[in-house]
Amino acid sequence: MARDVVPRRVRGVLPAPPTRYFPAVSPTPATILAFVLTLAGPLAAQRQKLPVSPSVPAEALAGQSVAVMPLTLVAAEPALESDSAYAPYRDRRTTLLLADSLIGEALTGRAPEVQWVLPPTLRKLARRSPGIVGDPDQMGQAALRAPMKDIPDPLRSSLRKLVAVAGGRVAMVPAALAFGRGSDGRIRADLTLVAADTRAGKVLWRSVAIGTGATPREALQAALTGALPL
Numbered sequence: 001m002a003r004d005v006v007p008r009r010v011r012g013v014l015p016a017p018p019t020r021y022f023p024a025v026s027p028t029p030a031t032i033l034a035f036v037l038t039l040a041g042p043l044a045a046q047r048q049k050l051p052v053s054p055s056v057p058a059e060a061l062a063g064q065s066v067a068v069m070p071l072t073l074v075a076a077e078p079a080l081e082s083d084s085a086y087a088p089y090r091d092r093r094t095t096l097l098l099a100d101s102l103i104g105e106a107l108t109g110r111a112p113e114v115q116w117v118l119p120p121t122l123r124k125l126a127r128r129s130p131g132i133v134g135d136p137d138q139m140g141q142a143a144l145r146a147p148m149k150d151i152p153d154p155l156r157s158s159l160r161k162l163v164a165v166a167g168g169r170v171a172m173v174p175a176a177l178a179f180g181r182g183s184d185g186r187i188r189a190d191l192t193l194v195a196a197d198t199r200a201g202k203v204l205w206r207s208v209a210i211g212t213g214a215t216p217r218e219a220l221q222a223a224l225t226g227a228l229p230l
Contacts, residue, residue, distance in 0.1 A: 056107070056195075056228050066117065066195075068171075071096050073142035075176075076178070106224035106225070107172070123137070125165050132161060150201055150203070151201045151203065162198075164198075171198050173195075173196055177191050189212070191227070192207075193207050211223030
């Protein structure tokens with residue numbers, strides 16, 4: 001199940017001008033990025049609205065390229081963290097990579113109508129564009145775990161540049177993952193997911209997916225199943 005959803009209307013962009021208007025521009029990564037960002041101005045020709053739903057708005061994003069940011073915040077309640085059941089997950093880096101993998105598998109497997117650009121690809125794009133795009137693991141996207149309408153800088157600027165290079169407009173941000181014990185003794189996973197309009201700097205959709213299981217892995221998979229119903 002999921003809760004805490006915040007929808008937003010956002011503006012689109014006009015079609016790109018004919019290339020003959022720019023005969024002297026060399027198609028370097030820097031000029032391409034600058035041109036894409038120029039198109040994100042206030043002259044909007046279309047609007048996009050994501051539905052008010054606890055589920056990932058895959059239907060509204062169908063056919064679009066959507067960057068999936070790496071998870072950077074994972075935490076467990078102290079009582080669970082000291083439990084032997086959580087021992088394999090105490091290494092933060094290992095757990096982050098596992099969560100990224102499970103999130104990517106769920107998105108591509110349960111919502112294939114969206115062109116998801118997963119964290120490994122985003123990291124490669126960032127390495128190929130030094131000085132233009134920052135490290136996707138160091139942008140501060142965990143700040144989006146708090147309810148908000150406007151994405152603060154410098155996160156807004158960083159996301160905008162990254163998604164301009166990756167293609168598309170929207171970023172799906174797994175902002176935080178928390179583990180604890182449910183009232184029934186099973187492990188509970190709370191995954192905060194945010195869809196962000198990286199050009200307008202607005203939060204389009206937000207939800208907290210919740211799942212339970214015998215292990216943290218099973219709990220996270222249950223949360224993703226709830227967020228991505230078939």
